[in-house]
Amino acid sequence: MDRRTFVKGIVSGGVIMAVPGLTGCAGRGSKVPRIANTNPSRALVAWYSQTGHTARIGRVIADAWRKAGLVVDARDYRDIQPSAVTGYDLIAVGTPVFYMNVPDNLRDWLAALPPLDGVAAASFVTFGGHGDGQEYTCARLLSLLADKGAAPVGSGMSGNMSTFAPTWSSGNSARTLKYRHLPDQDTFRLAAGFADRMLAAVRRGETVNPSGLFGFQAIGAALPQVALTKLAMSDHHIDLKTCIRCELCVEKCPTDSIALGAGTVDGRTCLACFGCVNNCPTGAMRMRFAGHDVWGFSELLKRNDIKIQEPTV
Numbered sequence: 001m002d003r004r005t006f007v008k009g010i011v012s013g014g015v016i017m018a019v020p021g022l023t024g025c026a027g028r029g030s031k032v033p034r035i036a037n038t039n040p041s042r043a044l045v046a047w048y049s050q051t052g053h054t055a056r057i058g059r060v061i062a063d064a065w066r067k068a069g070l071v072v073d074a075r076d077y078r079d080i081q082p083s084a085v086t087g088y089d090l091i092a093v094g095t096p097v098f099y100m101n102v103p104d105n106l107r108d109w110l111a112a113l114p115p116l117d118g119v120a121a122a123s124f125v126t127f128g129g130h131g132d133g134q135e136y137t138c139a140r141l142l143s144l145l146a147d148k149g150a151a152p153v154g155s156g157m158s159g160n161m162s163t164f165a166p167t168w169s170s171g172n173s174a175r176t177l178k179y180r181h182l183p184d185q186d187t188f189r190l191a192a193g194f195a196d197r198m199l200a201a202v203r204r205g206e207t208v209n210p211s212g213l214f215g216f217q218a219i220g221a222a223l224p225q226v227a228l229t230k231l232a233m234s235d236h237h238i239d240l241k242t243c244i245r246c247e248l249c250v251e252k253c254p255t256d257s258i259a260l261g262a263g264t265v266d267g268r269t270c271l272a273c274f275g276c277v278n279n280c281p282t283g284a285m286r287m288r289f290a291g292h293d294v295w296g297f298s299e300l301l302k303r304n305d306i307k308i309q310e311p312t313v
């Protein structure tokens with residue numbers, strides 16, 4: 001597979017997004033594991049998704065592989081015991097770009113997986129707005145899978161409205177709303193095409209090498225961005241008077257940092273993912289960021305009468 005073919009990942013807003021730093025390395029002498037089964041029949045699509053963007057792409061990939069005749073399990077990684085990830089010929093793992101990188105909680109899950117010796121693996125990433133660190137995150141995720149012994153076949157990415165709540169909470173809604181039309185059906189069609197290409201690569205026995213990925217984006221990813229963000233966060237708690245005990249915040253929190261009964265959030269373990277604020281249906285999850293009250297993604301959609309498109313492909 002040459003690089004031009006490979007970089008045709010998932011497309012954002014009609015622009016093909018390249019994943020620089022990844023090189024094709026089919027055949028003998030590859031530094032990455034070889035694909036154990038080039039006639040895959042069982043696949044897993046696992047994703048981390050806080051507000052649904054990555055989940056939608058994951059479902060499209062799963063559907064495309066089902067249409068191609070594979071038996072596919074597809075769900076949020078939080079519903080998958082790492083030890084149960086066995087017996088698959090093909091795996092795709094997806095993540096949102098958080099702080100220009102693969103979020104720590106997903107890394108922990110990947111590290112706990114059993115060896116993936118020769119299982120063909122693809123990564124997919126969703127990012128916000130014009131994007132920041134998305135190529136690095138694609139490649140890093142693929143490289144984490146290769147670290148477990150998987151055979152990397154490629155990576156794709158897709159842009160949509162950013163879910164970084166401090167942006168609109170501090171008065172810059174326009175920056176986020178500029179991308180209110182995404183994802184659209186083109187995004188989903190391209191995601192299905194990406195799935196088809198990944199499957200075709202597996203059948204041809206073609207791998208890529210994610211090791212050459214560490215460009216300038218790696219510098220941004222290496223900064224302590226979560227810790228710096230947490231310095232600007234304060235007063236993170238639940239207003240028990242308006243909380244309806246739906247438990248969405250608890251379900252979304254990747255580090256079990258929320259004590260619903262007490263209305264408290266453990267700031268030591270919080271990863272500043274904003275999943276709690278973004279999903280709270282009543283605005284009961286409170287937080288301040290650099291002096292501004294933070295309000296969530298569900299509220300942003302409501303206030304601007306936006307309904308995110310679901311895939312029909």
Ligand SMILES: Cc1cc2nc3c(=O)[nH]c(=O)nc-3n(C[C@H](O)[C@H](O)[C@H](O)COP(=O)(O)O)c2cc1C
Pocket residue numbers: 048049050051052053054055095096097098099100101126127128129130131132133134160161162163164165272273274
């Ligand atoms: C805490 C946080 C950090 C983010 N950091 C980045 C980033 O560094 N680069 C970027 O392009 N998008 C960033 N985003 C935007 C998300 O990657 C994007 O909205 C993604 O599609 C959300 O996926 P989900 O709905 O599956 O959770 C960030 C969003 C959040 C909430």
